[in-house]
Amino acid sequence: MTHFDIVRVDPSDGPLVQSWLAAQEAVHAHDFPGLRPWTPFGALAGLVVHDPDNRREKWAAVCDGEVLGYLNLHLSDRDNSHLANFEAGVAPGSRRRGIGSALLRHAEERAAEDGRTTVSTWLAVPHEDSPDVRGDGGPFLVDNGYQRSLEAAVRVCELAAVDDEALDALRDEAERHASGFRLVAFHGVPPEDLIDGMAYLHARMYTDMPLGDWDLQEARITADTVRDWERQRTQRGQLNIQTVAVHQESGDVAGFTEIQVQSGDERHCLQGNTIVDPRFRGHRLGTVLKIANQRRLASMRPWMRYVWTGNAESNTQMIAINESVGYRLAGHETVFQKKLS
């Protein structure tokens, strides 16, 4: 049994922060190769960028000044105040010495102290589609009373491998079903005339996405929430590239999609939300939006190589659209969840 203390990561403690970053990098390289590479920017920004709706507690298991394990705990206050999300990892050379168990116990204790009744974590799991992903976390979580509550697939689009002519043909065919709508492209804060409609659809993501047994509940998202998300993205060095479909007759936001680029990472970026309002489904807007935003990404970031996305395995419509615009299967993730008694 190694002696260690679990401490809050103090952003002003330079050596601790460096060791904390190194532990996270080591876990990602060891356990999740072949998936989107880990970068330090999100972790660093998470230490200091203020999110008024979502407290982010960063904890570390420390022995003689060295971080052996980490726990990132997310406590949302705007909605889902029954739920705590976390991710935890132990440096590969320090496993099976009780550090993971201590961090997990700490997560559950902090969640309970904060009045949370459910704890959950997203974890990449081994699969024949991603043979290099290790599987230490699943058995560990199941041993500790966690249940698999949502199965998701990870896909990646290698932009240089997409057949542009085939994409043109797909877009032309889709646009034949999408008359009466116009596209608006922008990055950062949405234009004033679209922001309420976008907030409405961001909220629908919580209710329209297949969630399996994951206990994520509805959320109230306003224009101010969306503005604040963009303030945080600016401070995190993230560019949010968005395309919106507007119903021309009513001016309503019919759907949107977004891709997030992290500064300092010129090869890998992330697909964010995509949604079409149920009133406007059946016009191939999902396909039109995805192609338009993918091309806007290519024009804004011509050297970008990969776009990553995750979907519930049961979200067959979104997966079919993703595959048609060039995404291929790269791995699998599971949401593990536990109800605290």
Ligand SMILES: CC(C)(COP(=O)(O)OP(=O)(O)OC[C@H]1O[C@@H](n2cnc3c(N)ncnc32)[C@H](O)[C@@H]1OP(=O)(O)O)[C@@H](O)C(=O)NCCC(=O)NCCS
């Ligand atoms: C999962 C992880 C956090 C476990 O950390 P750890 O410090 O090795 O865990 P512990 O030493 O506290 O393990 C306690 C018990 O969990 C179970 N366990 C841990 N790793 C396991 C594995 N690979 N396979 C099966 N059971 C495992 C065992 O019952 C173990 O007891 P034992 O060593 O006496 O057999 C670590 O492997 C890790 O960082 N993995 C990558 C990230 C990850 O998967 N995180 C999951 C939580 S979000």
